[in-house]
Amino acid sequence: MSAFSPPPHDPRVERFHSLFDAFAACGATAAGGVHRLCASPADGEARAVFAAAVRDAGGTVSIDAVGNQYGLFALAPRHGAPQDDVPQENVPLVMCGSHLDSQPQGGRFDGALGVAAAVAAGAALMAAKKATETAGAPFAADFCAVNWTNEEGARFRPSLLGSGFFAGRHDAAYALARTDDSGTSLGEALAAIGQCGNDAPPKTPAAYLELHVEQGPALEQAGATIGIVGRNWGAAKFEVRFDGEPAHTGPTPMPRRRDALLAAAYLIAQTRAIADRWPGIVHSSVGRLLVLPNSSNVVPSAVSLSVEIRAADDRILAEAAALAADAVRDAAARAGVDVGVFEPAERPGRELPRDMRDLTAACAEALGLPHLGLDTISGHDALSLLGLCPTGLVFVPSAGGIAHSEREYTAPGDLEAGFRLLLEAATRLCRAGGMVEAAIHGAADACDPVHTAR
């Protein structure tokens, strides 16, 4: 339960809920989730909702080379500029957002919450600007709501592809060439839904803030409404391919078999055992596995699988990852198969900047929202932007800690609390020209024109 009691009939909150619901309808499943894989037709529908909402609120939409969708709200005064609705190079930019792609049969909150809140915040800021223009310019920065492409890594790997491109980690050619399990590339899939753009990405933001559901049980257990992320767990991820030999499952003598699925089974069990050595400190999983030829009468000749190790401590992560590498070799040797490890990625744990945490904590205090600091164990687009600009990440509770499931749920009051927090922080940042320190101390009061422009 949230301690936050929303005032009735706030059109900004109503717009937020209505936009959230519109996203949830795109690729909706009967069980209340969404099946909205990156660059699928359902993703195309959600992107159309995004674009319409931005334009309806007086913003403009651009799409970069990897399909990242930007909703740009020109808030700061233009001095003699020919177009007053286009962000300008000399005006700081505040960016908020998340992603609209989902896991297969995923939840409707994951990602969509942060996008809906960002677009609704942009709309509220735009309305505030228009309502207060005669009283002087309220904002010294522009605002951008962003929908990052392929955050999930479900249809195309790696995850965080769009935000990684924005941050310069991947080039566009690499991103567009990623293929799904049927061989379709991201570029082809984006083109099929008309979302392969050629707009330049916006300038590097002065600050980036992302609102997301927690996807774990900590906030619910602590009775807090807002989680302020201080750090992310490090992660080691890699793809393994075991290559054995197809053979008849009947007459082929057992010692002659080179069973790729048996090797995979040894590795999966061992991957779990590694997490069990460090309870609560290491999480591990194998979520994806493909078998060839996958016929009940044929000894599997090839198996591909995705291994993940996450840890609260980088030293332990390194130790666990080394054990996983040993487990790969042992599994191959026991089953007598060949093995290759592909796309190994080790991402250390990193601190999120103190100033953005202080800003979100100050906003939570101002709004009377119970908050606590916590780690994020899952990856988020905000982590892509770490080091690029002051970056913040805030969570609202996930009922039962359930995530990546149609049963994922966050109560409406918690959704609204998250939106209000994001709006408060975005308002302060835009008023302060994107300067975080100034925003921390720039609490709005009830007389502020921004807060009365409903």
Next chain:
Amino acid sequence: MSAFSPPPHDPRVERFHSLFDAFAACGATAAGGVHRLCASPADGEARAVFAAAVRDAGGTVSIDAVGNQYGLFALAPRHGAPQDDVPQENVPLVMCGSHLDSQPQGGRFDGALGVAAAVAAGAALMAAKKATETAGAPFAADFCAVNWTNEEGARFRPSLLGSGFFAGRHDAAYALARTDDSGTSLGEALAAIGQCGNDAPPKTPAAYLELHVEQGPALEQAGATIGIVGRNWGAAKFEVRFDGEPAHTGPTPMPRRRDALLAAAYLIAQTRAIADRWPGIVHSSVGRLLVLPNSSNVVPSAVSLSVEIRAADDRILAEAAALAADAVRDAAARAGVDVGVFEPAERPGRELPRDMRDLTAACAEALGLPHLGLDTISGHDALSLLGLCPTGLVFVPSAGGIAHSEREYTAPGDLEAGFRLLLEAATRLCRAGGMVEAAIHGAADACDPVHTAR
């Protein structure tokens, strides 16, 4: 190496090799195998080759309700019958055949050898009948070459579906309703290639003989050309479905996870361990496994897999199957998931009839082919017909024992030896009106018109 040296330019042998090669071209893979799943377009091509070859040799083709394809050769004299090319109720029938469907990326010998040999034998018998009609009727039985539908159980489960229908084990509605992993039914797939027939199956044969590649190393190791199957290993097969809960692979605490793939891994490892308890006596495997939602960031919520246990001894089979059932429960309990077992099938080991073994041994002796008795560990359509009629199963060597692989290979001399053995046995059986005892002692000599009609 075979001890058999074929005489040059025997048109019956040439027809056999040419038909075998024509089948191998249907669904041929670059690596020398075939990808000819049941009722696929490639299977349709092979079925067209079958029909053309039968008709070209003076036979007629019929297709029953599950797509079994019969090439009928009217050999015995008709007394006053209006049509002399249609088998008659009062004429005994000798049947030989196998299957044209393959495993995914399978071998070109498995099944196709037995069908090519049966059709070529029918053609040779028909030619012999025509060549000797003025000298009196040489045959007292008709001959049928058969191509059974879905022997492999690769695209549709269970295996031996067409021969099981013929033997009365399955009804047509059950068989046609089997679906592949994309949800297409056998009935739909057969209709799509024009192979859903409505002809009545032929009468129960007086004798059935199947030629197949061994798919194991015994003949090669013993230096024998012909294997005469005395018994099949019993087998226990079942489908398992583990149901857990989708969850984020990152933040979800390990003790809360209900990982269906982890359960599958435990079961796969344990299934192997069961075989290792009885070396050379129990074979086991998991060849097929499907994961949902199969995304690298989602704890797998559901896994389906196919478990097989085969044993040389029925008592040990029962013990091993009981251990496998325990392993299913243990795996589910350890991973905290639900489990269901579906389509359990336990097929005991059975003896093949002594008289058919004696007949094929006598034929091998007459042809000078080194032979030995052995078990079959793999299933074959001949096993479906056990109990229905005198049934024989003979093998030729598989190089390296390799099967269900594009690397499957049998030397041309061994293929020919198998064909000559089948032709000899079919000739004797048709001359003896399908009576096996008479055929055993009915060795043809060089003066026999059948053997001179080239």
